[in-house]
Amino acid sequence: YVKDHGRGHFRFYEKEMDAIYLNEMVMESYLRRAIELNELKVYYQPQIDLRTGQISSFEALLRWNNKKFGFISPGQFIPIAEKSGIIHNIGEWVLDNVCRQLKEWQDKRYRKARIAVNISPKELKMEDFSKKVKQKIDAYGISPSLLEVEITENALANMEDTIQTLNNLKNIGVSISIDDFGTGYSSLSYLKRYPIDTIKIDRSFIQDIESDEKNKAIATTIINLAHNLGMDVIAEGVEKDLQASILLNANCQKAQGYLYSRAVSIDEINEKYFSKRT
Ligand code: C2E
Ligand code: MG
Ligand code: MG
Ligand code: MG
Secondary structure (H helix, E strand, O other): OEEEOOOOOEEEOHHHHHHHHOOHHHHHHHHHHOOOOOOEEEEEEEEEEOOOOOEEEEEEEEEEEEOOOEEEOHHHHHHHHHHHOOHHHHHHHHHHHHHHHHHHHHHOOOOOOOEEEEOOHHHHHOOOHHHHHHHHHHHHOOOHHHEEEEEEHHHHOOHHHHHHHHHHHHHHOOEEEEEEEOOOOOOOOHHHHOOOOEEEEOHHHHOOOOOOHHHHHHHHHHHHHHHHOOOEEEEOOOOOHHHHHHHHHOOOOEEOOOOOOOOEOHHHHHHHHOOOOO
């Protein structure tokens, strides 16, 4: 019922979609057991400094390979995890993996081995979220500056709930990025209220930046906005050389996308980027 569409992407046929894919209850029950069954993996996608071509960080992206369903994209299972509350277990599991990885790299004295981790709005709303992050950082003995959290604009819609949490994270020494910038439902005013380090320009503004003047204008304006506010900026979904050079000309510091690498397993990351001491 799943077919390989190449490049490791799988999709369900429509007939089965009603029976299986759309059955959130079934998927939820499998998701509930995914951690103990060892079905989850953290993959990593490099973020590139456009000026030097060097890696500045890695984004942790969750992968789920289930016996019954095959590969399921986070776009499908994260919403189910959020609705059911499983996201709290999964989020903690991801953070634990990421911190353990940072510890390993830190011990090997690999520089530039920072990791950005996606945080669901639901996790951010928990009162003790920043405390849990701090406990994890201390448990592994890693430098908090190696860790970055990515949150979407929608997570900030509920101002009072989250401002304290973000301030706490900032005080701990963790960096904060706004993911999918420009696609959420919130006003720009949060940019001055929250301790934001980096803006990530959503892929929808980058994908045809070489031909779409409006997207180019939007991306350029976001880059300037970030810099005028003293923030860093990353372009998401860079797939072509031409897009990278346009972004570099517009003063964008960093980029992430298939042009450089997809998200790959930790073994591939270590093999590719850390097999020789630098
Ligand atoms: P995101 O955080 O905005 O991550 C970027 C998504 O774009 C990833 O999809 C990545 O594989 C994909 N991508 C990167 N470069 C390119 C490119 O050049 N072209 C195209 N077409 N796509 C590109 P992915 O891994 O399927 O993740 C989708 C979303 O699921 C993420 O969006 C994030 O919101 C969520 N997610 C993934 N892992 C986690 C996690 O551990 N926790 C939480 N809460 N959410 C996660
Ligand atoms: Mg992200
Ligand atoms: Mg994004
Ligand atoms: Mg996204």
